[in-house]
Amino acid sequence: MIATKTPAIDKAARIFHFIAGKGSATYSEIHQNVGLPQSTTSALLASLTTHAFLRQKNGRYYLGLIFYELGNKAIQDFDFRELAEESLVFLRDRTRLACHLGVLDGSTGIYLAKKESQNAIIVRSWTGKRLSLHSSSLGKVLLAWLPEDGT
Template sequence: MAPEENTITATRTSLRIVEALKRLDGAGTTAVANHLDIAKSTVHNHLRTLEDEGYITKEGSAYRVGLRFLELGEYKRHRMDIYETARPEVASLAEETGEMANVAVEEHGEGVYLARAEGTEAVTVDTYGGKRVNLHCTALGKAILAELPEERVDAIVDEHGLPARTENTITDRAALKSELADIRERGHACDHEERLPGLRCVAAPVTSVDGDPVAALSVSGPTSRIKGDRFHEEIPELLQSAVNVVEINLTYS
């Protein structure tokens, strides 16, 4: 995101340093300075301040993101109606399919996983509560994009691009818009190994009474199991049923 007038440079630097610690899975002052191309003395001062305030920890010579961020994230998550409302349906989807079920929302043009549940046959993937992903390469993200106004979709693509995550990722704007039109027509989105090789996903959007996208629910699993009628009919029907329950509860609870 481009810097805006009146933003605070020091705050931006601290946040970039926190992101670098996450990306580097912990690092010392020199490694962070080299990664961000910032003066070592500046990085040192920011790291010490973040440590003093309890937002990062130091283990030996390496600084790491602290658990205070977990406290903030959990506070935010539990304040969201969609999280509390969708969690039981996500658990039911995982139980019924035996696969991984998820709920995600859009924030700042990215998809954010709120919760997941693992069925008895679920494969291990890299998702977790709070993980951020591009919208264009996931079924969850495409389900949400399909319900957004075209100008909002264009703004998201302008800001985040359409990076290729696998050889199947949609990287052309016109192709993405065609895909979103198909999603709107059939009511669910599919991920054909577009973010992770060997993984397929089906997702359906959760919308408000005004038709605005609130979130999306999904079921994902290996291509060896998510195929044929299960991929095109069985899982989409289960998702639509779950979405219906979530939307009713959001509206009337």
């Protein structure tokens, strides 16, 4: 875990990561595993619960729904295509081939971004198009990175 100049944030982050890794945790589990004094653990859990970062049920602490809310907002404001742009251009220029960004969606894939080749070879694909996993290069890449059990 990274230490910053704001120890309270660092301590809260350690609690968040611990609970996220377990799904839920009791006060004792948090205190024993996060390595904070009892009084600090107690005060942080109370404050984080008050501010909806944590919720408590039957003696266990869970991440609060505010993470869902903030996560959705972050995704709305996050342009993954802008982030991938530089890499797609680099790959296209290096290989002189069309380059795609896509994701697995059930038994198919979906093109999310594309950088067309500078050559005369044109790949018939577009953003939003579904692709067969077994008959496309992007599909084969997606299949190659699946866990061995196929899930």
